[in-house]
Amino acid sequence: MNILQNIHAVDVHTFSWFMARKHRVGFTRIGRAISFSADGPLYALLALSLWWLEFNTLVLILVMGFALERCLYFLLKRGFKRNRPADALENFSSFIIPSDQFSFPSGHTSGAFFIAYCLSKFFPEFSVLLYIWASHVGLSRIFLGVHFPTDTVMGALLGTACAAIMVGVLV
DSSP states (O other): OOHHHHHHHHHHHHHHHHHTOTTHHHHHHHHHHHHHTTSHHHHHHHHHHHHHTTOHHHHHHHHHHHHHHHHHHHHHHHHHOOBOHHHHSTTOOOSSOOSSSBOSSOHHHHHHHHHHHHHHHHOGGGHHHHHHHHHHHHHHHHHTTSOOHHHHHHHHHHHHHHHHHHHHHHO
């Protein structure tokens, strides 16, 4: 059994544990709202607001960083072609319809951690709240049934790495 099969087996087991939680339906309702907060159009609105408030360096970091993050995200999605839980597991349906076919990495989680990192550098007093929100975005994607846990972990790493690169280059 190779390492990817081992990771997938642990992932399926962990995913099943999440799905077996007694209060999963409540988590799913809350998860929809949290997941929506990490949709792309809201990031554009955030960047426009920050530009209007004259946080020009931060806006540049967001625009350039998201360009890098999205390129890497699409390369990874198309390269790994990992099926989503509803396609990989028998008798399972997700609670929402995902916007694309593949699962790895989680784009919502990547974007959320990218935003959390960038905003934390400029507004450190909100760091804890930003990272709590980003973590909840990742958890919501699992509870909605569209990602395995490692998808969200790798999304968090991707978003954080792209943010760290852009902050390092542009600040």
